[in-house]
Amino acid sequence: MTSSFGQLPPHQYVGLAPWVWVEFESADPPHPFPFLGGVDPAVVLSLHDVHQRLSGAIDIAISYVFAGRTSPTDPALRRRLENAYIEVVHSRPQTPHHIQCWREPDGTFHRDYPLDSSQSAVLRYSGLCVCNAVTQQAVPFAFDSHTAPAIGNVVGWLDGMQQASEIRAGVDRLGMAFGAGLAKHVSEFLDLLMIHHCLSATPRASVRSHWLTHHPGSGSHPSRPCGPDVSAPGSLLVLRSMACSMVCRGPGPFPVDFSAPETGCYFLDPRP
Numbered sequence: 001m002t003s004s005f006g007q008l009p010p011h012q013y014v015g016l017a018p019w020v021w022v023e024f025e026s027a028d029p030p031h032p033f034p035f036l037g038g039v040d041p042a043v044v045l046s047l048h049d050v051h052q053r054l055s056g057a058i059d060i061a062i063s064y065v066f067a068g069r070t071s072p073t074d075p076a077l078r079r080r081l082e083n084a085y086i087e088v089v090h091s092r093p094q095t096p097h098h099i100q101c102w103r104e105p106d107g108t109f110h111r112d113y114p115l116d117s118s119q120s121a122v123l124r125y126s127g128l129c130v131c132n133a134v135t136q137q138a139v140p141f142a143f144d145s146h147t148a149p150a151i152g153n154v155v156g157w158l159d160g161m162q163q164a165s166e167i168r169a170g171v172d173r174l175g176m177a178f179g180a181g182l183a184k185h186v187s188e189f190l191d192l193l194m195i196h197h198c199l200s201a202t203p204r205a206s207v208r209s210h211w212l213t214h215h216p217g218s219g220s221h222p223s224r225p226c227g228p229d230v231s232a233p234g235s236l237l238v239l240r241s242m243a244c245s246m247v248c249r250g251p252g253p254f255p256v257d258f259s260a261p262e263t264g265c266y267f268l269d270p271r272p
Contacts, residue, residue, distance in 0.1 A: 004194035005187065008164040019133040022155055025063040027126035027145075040119040046098035049111065050259040053088050057081070082109040124148070128155075132198055134200030137195050141189055150174050152188050158193075163203045 008014060016022070036044050061081060064070045070077050086103070089095050092214065127142040143151050157167050165188070175183025190247040193199050199272070 004170070005164070005199075008194075008201055010163065010165035010168075012164050012203040013202060014158065014159055014162060014164050014167060014199055014201050016193075017132075017134075017198055017200045018245050020193075023131060024123075024125045024128045025127045025129060025140075027124045027236050038115050038117050038120060040098075040114070040116050041121050043098040044121050046092070046095045049092065050085065050088050050095060050099065054081075054084060057084055067171055079107075079109075085111070124140045128196055130193065132194065132196060135197060137196060139192060139198075143185065143189075146178075147185050149187040150178065150182055151189060154186055154189060154198045158199070160200070160202075189266065191227055 025231050059079070061070075061077060063074050064077075079248075082103070088098050089101050099113045100110065101109070103109050122147060125148050126144070127140060130136075130139045130141065141151075153170070154167070157170060162170075162183070169191070171183050171186050174186060177247075
């Protein structure tokens with residue numbers, strides 16, 4: 001039986017529909033900072049430790065605000081929380097080696113921790129959820145750590161600039177490299193996207209002309225001054241990537257462990 005994705009004409013450009021997005025589900029226990037790119041995991045553990053030890057005090061401070069006992073703009077409240085942070089950091093044996101926080105003579109609070117572009121926290125995923133705003137559906141899809149890199153690659157292919165034949169060839173290459181079982185699982189994922197109307201297919205790719213082509217001598221201005229055609233497959237994927245690149249901070253590029261298939265949109269430094 002021919003798969004749903006296999007029925008697409010080979011020369012159609014395929015991408016996620018603009019109203020569809022993919023949310024990866026972590027297999028790790030929840031943390032206040034899901035992923036820190038360019039930060040040594042040992043530093044991340046210290047950040048988690050301080051956050052957990054202060055979470056009770058922060059909850060009490062929030063309850064005081066809601067009860068009207070204080071105001072979020074009260075400088076005394078902010079100063080007490082900052083003092084508590086400094087006290088917790090300096091009360092732990094290893095934490096001062098990872099987190100530096102102090103108060104200037106004028107009372108200004110500072111906090112910092114080292115960045116290392118060769119280090120990153122590791123994300124591990126156990127599945128994903130495909131969300132379709134038009135059909136109002138959230139479709140789960142489970143996978144294991146061995147399949148995760150392949151699923152991450154396939155999601156990256158769905159940017160509207162790959163033809164159906166190219167995507168099928170990529171799946172075949174994954175099968176030759178990692179076994180027929182993995183290729184079958186990836187094909188099931190593509191079929192799932194087709195069945196739930198999450199893919200758009202067009203005879204031409206407009207993402208490149210809208211986003212990646214420039215007028216000669218016009219600097220960084222796109223070739224279409226009226227803006228992107230968000231009806232094009234993969235357009236919102238490009239928009240999300242551009243938006244994320246504007247808020248990235250710290251050194252880069254950061255290494256990605258593809259036991260956790262990320263697309264490069266969460267290399268964020270959470271410091272204010």
